[in-house]
Amino acid sequence: MSRVLKNATNQITQKYKAISHKGVDLVKEKNKTADVIAHSDGVVVAMSSGHTLNRGATGNDSYGNYVKIRHDNGMYTLYAHLKSVYVKKNARVKRGEVLGPMGQSGNATGIHLHFEVRNSDDVRINPTPYLDNDLPNLPKQVDVIYQTYDLNKKKWLPNVVNDSDYAGNLENPVSAVYINLSQGSVKYRVHELNNKWLPIVNDRDDYAGNIGKAIDGIQISSDEYKISYRVHLIDLGWLSWVDKFDDTNNGYAGIYGHIIDAIQIRIN
Numbered sequence: 001m002s003r004v005l006k007n008a009t010n011q012i013t014q015k016y017k018a019i020s021h022k023g024v025d026l027v028k029e030k031n032k033t034a035d036v037i038a039h040s041d042g043v044v045v046a047m048s049s050g051h052t053l054n055r056g057a058t059g060n061d062s063y064g065n066y067v068k069i070r071h072d073n074g075m076y077t078l079y080a081h082l083k084s085v086y087v088k089k090n091a092r093v094k095r096g097e098v099l100g101p102m103g104q105s106g107n108a109t110g111i112h113l114h115f116e117v118r119n120s121d122d123v124r125i126n127p128t129p130y131l132d133n134d135l136p137n138l139p140k141q142v143d144v145i146y147q148t149y150d151l152n153k154k155k156w157l158p159n160v161v162n163d164s165d166y167a168g169n170l171e172n173p174v175s176a177v178y179i180n181l182s183q184g185s186v187k188y189r190v191h192e193l194n195n196k197w198l199p200i201v202n203d204r205d206d207y208a209g210n211i212g213k214a215i216d217g218i219q220i221s222s223d224e225y226k227i228s229y230r231v232h233l234i235d236l237g238w239l240s241w242v243d244k245f246d247d248t249n250n251g252y253a254g255i256y257g258h259i260i261d262a263i264q265i266r267i268n
């Protein structure tokens, strides 16, 4: 699967050549156009828009509408000849985020993507090994995976990954919580409604909670990663994000006596 064209496999129309063509030209298979996507997470360090076809243009103008991203390992990727650009300079982009549709702005012959990879010295290298693969030495992405037990429906609800969603059914009390990290460890515990903190649970051990009882507090932490979490109360809505696990008022999420019906967790 292409890392730079959305829902496509790459078809190379012009290979990388160390002297004359320091990138690779791509279309979607069967000579089709596609949306151009960010190869990996990073920051848009340069972009240009408003260009049309400009045969013979040189320097940065030859790229037409382009996006250049610095990735978390210090390397860069560059995407040229776009029809238009959807992202702004200094924006943080995620792997797979659409940068703009393929086009033929700048010095281009036909609609295609000119894709470059540059090392941390901003020197263009052969991008071919990375067309379908990760860049080297990227920090590993860590995900938090969690689910809650719905006291009314009497069942575990589906897994949630990071803060793309929340775990819980609004209006239905949460009775227990299960949390895991894709790597590293997490510890957590819940406060039983109007009662007490239940024992700390470590990932893969068990869930936290008493099936059949509602909860009104939760604490989560990891030795390796900074975790933030928040809860939704049936009567008061979402509370603020919490990033500690201690005995202070800011060291847990919840308000004693107020039933939690959803939680949300993220890794910062």
Ligand SMILES: [Zn+2]
Pocket: 014, 021, 023, 024, 025, 113, 114, 115
């Ligand atoms: Zn090219």
